[in-house]
Amino acid sequence: MNSLSYKHYEFFILFVLIPASFAIDFSVWIKMVLGAFGFLYVVYILLKVEKEKFIIVNNINWKLFWIETLVKLSIIASITILFVYISNLELLFVVIKNNPKLWFIILFVYSFFSVYPQEIIYRTFFFKRYRDIFKNSRTLILVNAMLFSWAHIFFKNSLVMILTFLGGILFAITFKKTQSTLLVSIEHAVYGCWLFTVGMGSMLGFPT
Numbered sequence: 001m002n003s004l005s006y007k008h009y010e011f012f013i014l015f016v017l018i019p020a021s022f023a024i025d026f027s028v029w030i031k032m033v034l035g036a037f038g039f040l041y042v043v044y045i046l047l048k049v050e051k052e053k054f055i056i057v058n059n060i061n062w063k064l065f066w067i068e069t070l071v072k073l074s075i076i077a078s079i080t081i082l083f084v085y086i087s088n089l090e091l092l093f094v095v096i097k098n099n100p101k102l103w104f105i106i107l108f109v110y111s112f113f114s115v116y117p118q119e120i121i122y123r124t125f126f127f128k129r130y131r132d133i134f135k136n137s138r139t140l141i142l143v144n145a146m147l148f149s150w151a152h153i154f155f156k157n158s159l160v161m162i163l164t165f166l167g168g169i170l171f172a173i174t175f176k177k178t179q180s181t182l183l184v185s186i187e188h189a190v191y192g193c194w195l196f197t198v199g200m201g202s203m204l205g206f207p208t
Contacts, residue, residue, distance in 0.1 A: 001049050007133060014038055015126075015147045022154040039117055042125045050128050060180060069187050072170065076191060077198070084199045091199035106196060106206055111189040119185045122148050122168070123175040141172040148172075160204060167191060 018038055022031055046052040084092045096103045126144055134140035145168030152164045167188070175184045196206045 001045070004133065007130065011130060011133070014042070014121075016150070019147075019151045019153055023156065039121065042121050046120070046125055046128065050125075052124065052128060060178070060183065065178070065183055065186075069190060073190060073194060077194060080195060080198045080200060088199070091202075093197065094199050095201060096197055103197065106201075107193045110192060110196070110206070111185075115189045115192060116181075116185045118151075119171070119175075119181055119188055122151070123171060123184050124181045127172075127175060127179075137176060141169065141176060144172040145169045155203075155205060157203060163195075163204075 018034055021034065081092070095106075122144065126147075127140070131140065134143055145165050148168030148171070149161045149165035152160050155161075170191075171184050171188055174187050175181075178184070192204075195201065195204055
């Protein structure tokens with residue numbers, strides 16, 4: 001399981017083939033089984049093969065993390081507010097204004113049941129498993145962001161692909177620097193929750 005040839009096949013199946021299959025029209029139950037199998041496989045490899053310990057907190061500089069995250073969030077917020085204002089003013093903060101209970105529920109479910117598994121797969125697993133394939137850190141980050149964008153191909157929306165690519169760059173840089181699944185999950189949740197809050201939720205598959 002640790003040979004380079006095995007990892008190449010594994011890489012192609014997990015990060016290229018399975019995401020591509022989700023863009024094809026077939027049973028959603030089969031897609032759920034594929035997704036569940038892929039996630040369980042990733043966790044198994046991390047625990048049994050890579051000996052990942054999933055340390056939640058390990059010398060984290062929380063002050064620096066929050067300063068950097070909030071600075072980036074302020075930039076994202078400014079751009080996205082302007083975008084929604086120009087493209088469809090009626091969507092601006094539509095969910096939090098009309099259904100704050102739904103807004104809170106979706107943020108909770110998204111943060112814990114979508115973001116964290118994504119970061120285990122696309123940051124913890126990817127960086128641990130393929131660091132010896134992509135030895136140049138810039139290449140590793142770029143490929144990671146491209147594949148994170150590719151994972152959203154089923155939306156069939158070019159703007160979603162662009163946003164997830166840019167998000168993938170940010171998350172990959174954060175993980176490369178901190179080696180923390182917790183921190184990158186928090187950052188991912190903050191930006192994703194903001195996009196839902198500002199009114200871009202329907203585009204990204206959130207209930208509205």
